Amino acid sequence: MTKIFFTLFFIIIFNGHSFTQPSGYVNLSMRFLSGLKENKPVDNLVDSIAKINLTSLAAELNNDDKRKAFWINIYNGFVQYILSKNPEKFNNRGTFFKSKQILLGGKLLSLDMIEHGIIRRSKNKLSWGYLNKIKKSKIEKTFRVSKVDWRVHFTLNCGAKSCPRIPVLDGSRCNEQLQKAAEIYLKETTVYKDNKAEVTSLCSWFRADFGGKKGVLKILKDFGIIPQDAKPSLSFSYYDWTLSLGNYTDI
Numbered sequence: 443m444t445k446i447f448f449t450l451f452f453i454i455i456f457n458g459h460s461f462t463q464p465s466g467y468v469n470l471s472m473r474f475l476s477g478l479k480e481n482k483p484v485d486n487l488v489d490s491i492a493k494i495n496l497t498s499l500a501a502e503l504n505n506d507d508k509r510k511a512f513w514i515n516i517y518n519g520f521v522q523y524i525l526s527k528n529p530e531k532f533n534n535r536g537t538f539f540k541s542k543q544i545l546l547g548g549k550l551l552s553l554d555m556i557e558h559g560i561i562r563r564s565k566n567k568l569s570w571g572y573l574n575k576i577k578k579s580k581i582e583k584t585f586r587v588s589k590v591d592w593r594v595h596f597t598l599n600c601g602a603k604s605c606p607r608i609p610v611l612d613g614s615r616c617n618e619q620l621q622k623a624a625e626i627y628l629k630e631t632t633v634y635k636d637n638k639a640e641v642t643s644l645c646s647w648f649r650a651d652f653g654g655k656k657g658v659l660k661i662l663k664d665f666g667i668i669p670q671d672a673k674p675s676l677s678f679s680y681y682d683w684t685l686s687l688g689n690y691t692d693i
Contacts, residue, residue, distance in 0.1 A: 467499050468508055468613040471515035475610045478522045479690045488523065491516070496547040496584070506587045510561065510620070511611035513585070514597050517556045518608045520544045521601050522687055532601055532685045539600070549581055553600070560586045561594055562651065571650030592651045592661070593620040595644045596627040599689060603682040604631075604642070607691035622693045625665050631679065632667050639667075639674040646678040 470490060477484040503509045524543060525531060531538045539557075542550035558567045559575065559582035566573040571590070597620060599605040606627045609619055633640040645658045652658045655676050662668045 467494060467502050468512045468515075470494075471512045471519065472610050472612065475515045475519040475522075475608070478519055478526075479608070479610065479688075484519075484523065492545040492548070494547040496549070496581070499547060500584055503585065506589065506591070507616040508613035509585060509587050510591065510594060511613040511616040513556055513560050514594060514611050516544070516546065517553060517561070518597075518599050521553065521599060522608075525601050525685065526687055529685055529687075535600075535683070551581070555579070555582060557598060561598070562648075563587050563590050565590070565651075569650075570646075571648045590651050591620065592648070592653075592657075593624040595648055595651065596620075596624040601685055601687060603684040603686040604680075605686070605689065607689050609691050609693045619693050623691075624661075626691075626693070628662065628665055629667055632662060633679070634662075634668050634672075634674065637672065637674045638677065639672075640677045640679050643678045643681040 470487065474484055474487040474491065477487060499512075503512055520543075539553045542552045542555075544551045544553070544556070554567060558565050559579065562571070563586045564575045564578045564582055565571050566575050596606045597609055597611065599608045606623060609623055611619055628641070631642045639659070639662060641658060641662070645652055649655070649658070652661065658676060659668070659672075659674070663670050663672070668674060
């Protein structure tokens with residue numbers, strides 16, 4: 443019997459399963475987003491997120507890959523969670539993004555705080571990324587990334603039809619996932635013709651994050667979307683704000 447037990451145990455382990463869920467807050471964010479993706483109940487995970495120990499969270503999120511994975515998953519998850527219950531909130535997007543409606547670690551956070559305060563390192567929302575916020579909360583100073591990463595814009599999904607698809611980010615492979623998501627979205631949305639490049643409006647709204655127009659063109663060249671020797675004019679495409687939920691991807 444003992445031999446049979448250990449044989450079954452190792453079969454389970456080597457097939458990627460175990461009797462206990464992996465621990466950690468990044469994993470919690472992944473399970474939350476994955477549950478939404480698979481249309482499973484997530485209220486218990488929402489309760490767990492509300493009760494996160496912020497000191498322990500800060501200790502776990504000890505590099506930017508983990509910070510980006512956790513906070514992007516939380517942002518995308520709560521957009522889906524809130525709007526699936528109350529889609530009418532999207533009718534006033536300004537209020538929706540500014541409202542403190544996400545309970546995390548006993549603190550009420552807004553989507554704007556998570557995106558612009560933490561993921562974009564305290565950037566002023568309306569400055570195209572060129573100005574920092576004057577007032578910075580304690581929580582954003584504790585959890586914000588050390589360096590702005592333009593690729594995050596191609597994983598953040600605010601619920602609109604033109605938003606990038608939603609990946610479940612893993613802290614151990616976040617860099618690879620961000621790179622792939624950026625390449626896929628830019629190749630799908632960029633139109634290059636007659637020495638003109640039309641790109642997503644995200645590259646305009648957050649242009650400093652991309653290094654300005656020159657930075658955008660370099661990114662397009664690095665991904666092979668436009669020729670290396672091209673010097674095209676740059677324009678920005680229409681952004682469709684129609685509410686569209688459940689737009690996930692596997693990367």
